[in-house]
Every structure is written in C-alpha cells, then in structure tokens.
Amino acid sequence: MAFHLADDPRDQRLETRVTPEDKVMIQNAAAARGRSVSQFIVQRALQRSDFSNGEWRTLRELRGTLETLQYLAMLQVEDWKGRRQTRIRVHRR
Structure with missing residues (x-):
C-alpha cells in the first residue's frame, strides 16, 4: 500500500x-x-x-493538410486511371 x-x-x-x-x-x-x-x-x-500547445496545434493542422493532400492525390490518380481507361477504349475501336 x-x-x-x-x-x-x-x-x-x-x-x-x-x-x-x-x-x-x-x-x-x-x-x-x-x-x-x-x-x-x-x-x-x-x-x-x-511540445507546447501551439506546436501541437501546428502538428494537428499539418496532419489535416497532409490528409487533404493525400485525398487529393488519390482523386488525381483515380481521375488519371479513368482517363487512361477511356483512352485505351477509344484507341481499340
């Protein structure tokens, strides 16, 4: 005890x-x-x-920015894949 x-x-x-x-x-x-x-x-x-509170806030903001950039990159890749598929289909005709 x-x-x-x-x-x-x-x-x-x-x-x-x-x-x-x-x-x-x-x-x-x-x-x-x-x-x-x-x-x-x-x-x-x-x-x-x-880390100070300000540093933690900055880290959270950076993480949010990184997540947003990752999401936008994923959308860009999906868009690129879609355009590539369309181009392939068009050229095969």
Missing part, C-alpha cells in the same frame, strides 16, 4: 495494459535507472511530450 503526504499534488492515476514481455522490459529499464516503474514511465512520457 502506498502512502502519500497530505501536500503531495499527485492525485491523478493512469492505467495501461501491456504484454508480459513489455512489462518485464519496462521493469528492467526502470531498475537500471534506479527508478520505480511509475517514475520511469512518467519521466519518459514527459520527455516525449515537450
């Missing part, structure tokens, strides 16, 4: 499911760094999430 000091601001809990192999790997990595599993996971997650 974990005991927390009254002034400890950590009052939120996260849970996740992992494979037995992943759990052992995480436990070993935490132990190698002299940390608890919780400390290790929180530290690694925070290191990876050092």
Whole structure:
C-alpha cells in the first residue's frame, strides 16, 4: 500500500495494459535507472511530450493538410486511371 503526504499534488492515476514481455522490459529499464516503474514511465512520457500547445496545434493542422493532400492525390490518380481507361477504349475501336 502506498502512502502519500497530505501536500503531495499527485492525485491523478493512469492505467495501461501491456504484454508480459513489455512489462518485464519496462521493469528492467526502470531498475537500471534506479527508478520505480511509475517514475520511469512518467519521466519518459514527459520527455516525449515537450511540445507546447501551439506546436501541437501546428502538428494537428499539418496532419489535416497532409490528409487533404493525400485525398487529393488519390482523386488525381483515380481521375488519371479513368482517363487512361477511356483512352485505351477509344484507341481499340
């Protein structure tokens, strides 16, 4: 059972499911760094999430732009395939 000091601001809990192999790997990595599993996971997650809100907004906008460009490229390919099929049919007559 974990005991927390009254002034400890950590009052939120996260849970996740992992494979037995992943759990052992995480436990070993935490132990190698002299940390608890919780400390290790929180530290690694925070290191990876050092984008500001503005940066995250820009990334979301870029992802939306990329998805739009991919969709337009797909339409262009479909249009090209359709025109090519029509041309082939016309030339075969």
